[in-house]
Amino acid sequence: MPVYVDISRCIGCRSCEVACQRVHEGWSHVNVHYAGYHAAVPVFCHHCQEATCAKACYTSALYKDGERTAFAVDKCTGCGLCRLACPFGVVWTDKLAHKCDLCSPRETPTCILTCPANALTTDYESASRRARARAAMMVAHGGRR
Amino acid sequence: MIKVDPALCIGCLACSNVCPSKNIVRDDTIEKRTISWKKCGEECDLCVEFCPARALTLVAESEETSIVFELVACRICGARYATEPMLRRIEGSLPEALQKDSSGLAWIWICPICRRNIEAERATREMVLGRSRKSP
Numbered sequence: 001m002p003v004y005v006d007i008s009r010c011i012g013c014r015s016c017e018v019a020c021q022r023v024h025e026g027w028s029h030v031n032v033h034y035a036g037y038h039a040a041v042p043v044f045c046h047h048c049q050e051a052t053c054a055k056a057c058y059t060s061a062l063y064k065d066g067e068r069t070a071f072a073v074d075k076c077t078g079c080g081l082c083r084l085a086c087p088f089g090v091v092w093t094d095k096l097a098h099k100c101d102l103c104s105p106r107e108t109p110t111c112i113l114t115c116p117a118n119a120l121t122t123d124y125e126s127a128s129r130r131a132r133a134r135a136a137m138m139v140a141h142g143g144r145r
Numbered sequence: 146m147i148k149v150d151p152a153l154c155i156g157c158l159a160c161s162n163v164c165p166s167k168n169i170v171r172d173d174t175i176e177k178r179t180i181s182w183k184k185c186g187e188e189c190d191l192c193v194e195f196c197p198a199r200a201l202t203l204v205a206e207s208e209e210t211s212i213v214f215e216l217v218a219c220r221i222c223g224a225r226y227a228t229e230p231m232l233r234r235i236e237g238s239l240p241e242a243l244q245k246d247s248s249g250l251a252w253i254w255i256c257p258i259c260r261r262n263i264e265a266e267r268a269t270r271e272m273v274l275g276r277s278r279k280s281p
Binding site: 007035089 | 269273
């Protein structure tokens with residue numbers, strides 16, 4: 001259950017970054033990137049099915065909890081292996097590791113609640129429905145309008 | 146006293162992080178990481194217990210030891226970001242299929258900042274292509 005991003009809706013305001021910082025003691029686990037003038041892309045933890053960070057963690061501080069890649073801070077030694085084992089560069093270590101925990105135990109991640117452009121969701125169905133609707137519109141209108 | 150096996154140590158700093166009496170000192174510069182195990186008389190074996198490489202043992206007598214690790218440079222930006230034994234350990238712990246991304250890039254040898262940039266570029270490319278796609 002990662003956070004799905006609809007990049008064509010993202011306005012690059014970095015509200016998700018700030019929202020993440022607000023609930024994680026000043027650390028943000030989202031990174032908004034800008035591609036020239038074309039687009040802004042928030043880069044999130046994918047909560048990979050085969051989580052390489054959890055495979056690298058030797059104290060099981062990082063582990064799969066259903067679809068979520070969860071983190072037990074009391075087991076972390078701050079070795080930094082998870083940071084190096086993340087293919088997307090979204091695990092950080094500063095004495096202790098920190099990464100997206102989907103704002104557990106909150107029901108909805110704070111970044112999703114905050115996003116003013118409605119670009120984020122954890123609901124795969126709604127994300128894919130939106131993408132399909134957009135593709136259908138394009139076909140109906142004969143290309144992009 | 147702590148005895149360290151330089152052949153096993155990967156330079157991760159887990160021991161330094163868990164040491165309650167600050168007897169394991171790190172010194173990071175841009176190019177090198179130096180770890181020093183000071184003479185330690187504490188009755189404590191946290192560093193031994195938490196070493197991922199099992200490189201530490203407790204002995205009766207030992208001198209202060211230091212190991213210097215040259216940090217590996219990112220293949221894209223050149224920034225030095227990790228010790229080689231750490232990256233080798235990750236290479237060894239992951240199945241080969243996961244060590245390369247969809248474009249065949251060996252991401253382990255790329256720094257986390259460049260990994261994020263690559264991911265952002267990939268996502269943008271996908272979106273811009275979708276935007277400019279004309280219907281048949």
